[in-house]
Amino acid sequence: MIISEDILTTNSPNNLEFLSQVAEEVTPEEYGELHKLETTMLHMMEQEGGVGLAAPQVGLSKRVFIMQPTNGFTLFMANPVITKSSVMRMKFKEGCLSIPNKQVTTNRSRQVTIDYIDSFGKEQTIRLGGRDAIVAQHEIDHLDGILMTKYKR
Numbered sequence: 001m002i003i004s005e006d007i008l009t010t011n012s013p014n015n016l017e018f019l020s021q022v023a024e025e026v027t028p029e030e031y032g033e034l035h036k037l038e039t040t041m042l043h044m045m046e047q048e049g050g051v052g053l054a055a056p057q058v059g060l061s062k063r064v065f066i067m068q069p070t071n072g073f074t075l076f077m078a079n080p081v082i083t084k085s086s087v088m089r090m091k092f093k094e095g096c097l098s099i100p101n102k103q104v105t106t107n108r109s110r111q112v113t114i115d116y117i118d119s120f121g122k123e124q125t126i127r128l129g130g131r132d133a134i135v136a137q138h139e140i141d142h143l144d145g146i147l148m149t150k151y152k153r
């Protein structure tokens with residue numbers, strides 16, 4: 001899986017169009033490439049000082065993202081599906097590496113349960129809360145072509 005060297009930003013109309021696409025599922029034939037993709041995306045995320053990065057942001061239209069939860073471990077998810085989200089919501093000021101110098105206050109579920117494939121191609125389930133739940137929802141939005149600016153009121 002080839003990714004771009006730089007993070008796509010909405011400053012370019014072509015990039016905005018790409019970022020607004022619904023990304024494709026990772027197929028089992030591609031599971032073997034996930035570990036390398038994780039390493040590359042982690043490096044880019046750290047370089048840019050972000051806490052989350054979705055594949056479409058690096059020019060790859062695949063349902064993959066990486067995030068840095070508050071516990072310090074890295075979470076890499078392919079084909080994530082939110083199976084449960086709390087009715088209880090939480091306001092949070094978000095930023096996005098693809099939308100420089102902008103913050104948007106969103107109101108997302110405080111807790112989510114997510115089924116996903118890890119970088120070894122194994123099925124996993126995780127429950128996230130608070131800031132981690134917000135980051136995961138932001139990144140999964142990217143896979144559906146949804147940018148945080150959608151939530152601007």
Ligand SMILES: [Zn+2]
Nearest residue numbers: 095096097098
């Ligand atoms: Zn983002």
